[in-house]
Amino acid sequence: MKKNIASFVEESLSPVIDNLGYNLYEVEYAKKQNGMNLTLFIENKEGEVTIKDCEKVHRVVDKILDDLNPTGDVPYYLNVSSIGLDKPLVSEKDYIRCKGKVVDIKFFVPFKEFGKNLTGTILGHDSNNLIIEENGREVVVPLKSIASCKLHIEF
Numbered sequence: 001m002k003k004n005i006a007s008f009v010e011e012s013l014s015p016v017i018d019n020l021g022y023n024l025y026e027v028e029y030a031k032k033q034n035g036m037n038l039t040l041f042i043e044n045k046e047g048e049v050t051i052k053d054c055e056k057v058h059r060v061v062d063k064i065l066d067d068l069n070p071t072g073d074v075p076y077y078l079n080v081s082s083i084g085l086d087k088p089l090v091s092e093k094d095y096i097r098c099k100g101k102v103v104d105i106k107f108f109v110p111f112k113e114f115g116k117n118l119t120g121t122i123l124g125h126d127s128n129n130l131i132i133e134e135n136g137r138e139v140v141v142p143l144k145s146i147a148s149c150k151l152h153i154e155f
Contacts, residue, residue, distance in 0.1 A: 005029045005070050009038065012068055013061055020057060021045050025083050025093070029076070036076040038065075041083050043097075049082035089149040095125040102152040105132070107145050114139075119152055 010027040017024040023043040030037055040061065044053055058080040065078065089098055105118045118141070120134035130141045130149070 005038070009040075009065070009068075009070050012070075013040065013064065016061065016064060017042060017057060020060060022049075022053065022057060025097075029071075032077075034077060036071070036074060037079055038071070038076045039079040039081060041081055041087075043083060054080040054082070085151050085153055087150070089151070092125065095122060095130060098122050098151060099124065103132070103149050104152045105130075105141065105146055106148045108147045109145070111141070111145055112139075 006027040006029045009029070010024060013027075014024045017040070022045060024040060025043050026041040028037070028039045028041070030039075040057065042049055042053070042057055044050075058078065061080070062078055087094075089095060089103065099122050102119065102121050105120075107114075107116050107118070110116055111118065114134075118132065118134060118139070120132035120139065123131040123133050123138065125131060125143075128143055130143060130146065132139045132141055
């Protein structure tokens with residue numbers, strides 16, 4: 001049921017959010033400490049997502065969701081958020097969005113000479129592998145070996 005709600009909301013709101021100048025990247029419907037939460041993760045087509053962007057989208061979709069009633073009168077908190085720098089990359093959509101960016105990969109077990117950690121640039125992917133450039137060489141990393149993959153943040 002939760003997956004159906006998220007899918008229904010994503011399908012219903014994507015065109016609306018697109019018309020506002022944003023991409024609806026992901027919809028999450030999950031129980032949190034304060035109860036059920038419907039979270040819309042957006043991207044700004046023009047650059048970074050600001051709080052004002054989130055407020056703008058929230059105001060527009062809140063009214064639409066009242067009419068759609070995707071949860072069948074089950075109360076929920078509506079959140080609109082940017083994807084965030086620390087969001088794990090787990091899907092094809094993530095790898096496409098982050099192609100050319102530096103990522104930090106943690107492995108379940110040591111992987112080749114890299115041990116349990118690898119930092120490199122995403123060159124591409126297929127259904128089974130992530131292709132990373134590390135120190136000038138191409139490394140094929142099986143997706144099933146990745147415990148986590150996140151954008152590299154340099155301080």
